[in-house]
Amino acid sequence: MDKVSKLSNLSNESTTTTIGRTDEDDMELLYPLPEKDYGGDRLALQHHLFKYIWRSNFSAPVVEKLNAGAKVLDFGCGTVSWLLDVSSQYPKSTFYGVDQPYLLRLSTPTIPSNVSVQYYDILSGLPFDDETFDFIYMRFMAGEIPEKQTERIINEFLRVLKVGGYLEIMDVETQ
Template sequence: MGKSHSKVPLPRFRRGSRDEYIHECINKRKYYASYIFPSDNDEVDRLTVQHYIFQHIWESNFSSPVKDLLKSGAKVLDVGCGPGVWVLEMADKYRESTFTGIDIVANFPQTIKPENTNFFTGEVKRLPFEDNTFDFVYMRFMMFAITMDDWPEAIDELVRVCKPDGWIEIMERDILWYNETEIVRNWRTRIVDKLREEKGIELIITPHIPRFLYTNDKLTNIKCDEREAKISWGGKIYEAYGKMIIWGAKNLSNAISEIQFNEGEYDYLVDVAIDDIAKNKGYDKSYRFWAQKKIC
């Protein structure tokens, strides 16, 4: 499939020693160099829908034991905040606390936003905050943005900016479907293996996260919980979940373009795969991991 490339400078933001972000335009969609999903309104819409689906599945926005802290006033950081929906909702509910969102691109609100919110551009491996700044540091669905080799360093950064006795929380889901057929498994594995080999991205990351947490000597009280989500069966929310998976998979089309698919074949296989999973009452799982920073 042919691609048209052009580089367009974004507005200037302050982040470390770099002054600007450069987007690459491919098939009329914008991409930031180190992130494989597009950075445009369609992706913002997908991330917003994703937020509300998982809010419903978990019946909460977080699992760490920080409710009392949030009610009395806390400093909170959302790493990889995307359009900032989590920050905005939390800021409205816990008005005594302040919420900061950071993402590699500025798809978050920049002018009209609650007074107890701030947004910055930056990367998880080099968070532009002082040590021991936040009471609660939250990060979710960053497996496409962090390579396998970089995960320990990313967690080190979450811990660094967290206050002693504060909490960090990580939420992820794997590209791993239960009750899938062999045909779907072969297709899915082909993509998972390719991204692992070519880009160092691990799409079955949750089995590794406990090891990253337990080997960090600054963390204690490490916990984990999980939720199952039906894919396109069992009610409207799960029908929407299946559509969101299709949406996300198709927004990955540029990242998997080097895999040998005929023109139109990838999108077709995505649709067929989700339909097949629904017929077999397939599901996947999302996980939350949380831990407390030790008092030195």
């Protein structure tokens, strides 16, 4: 069932939107672990652990852009741990997170005014104009995206990435 619905949020100044399919049967393809294994606490801990290991939230040379005020997309934002962290570090920038509606149930944090979260079918294309973002970030999604969709998703990233922008894909090797 296709639908677009505005979801309530704890912040009066930011938005959370659901776009596209929300059938839970579809989510099995993208999230192979049982729901109990996708707990928000585990994802938040994972975020902080990898930030500590890598000594940063990202490796792309975008600090100057972020300090000046950039548009950033977090593809597969999950429980928004990364978004909350970087949006507080770079308050002049605007951050957009997209992910499956399935993850909305795992976390409902207070969303800062410089963050907008959209939950929708991430395989149905990005709902943004061409050349919208200065920086696109994706972390730990390799096992979540069907292999046959990877090229199409990368092409969508390139479509919405500004000329001179940065795309960072951070993942672990799986065999």
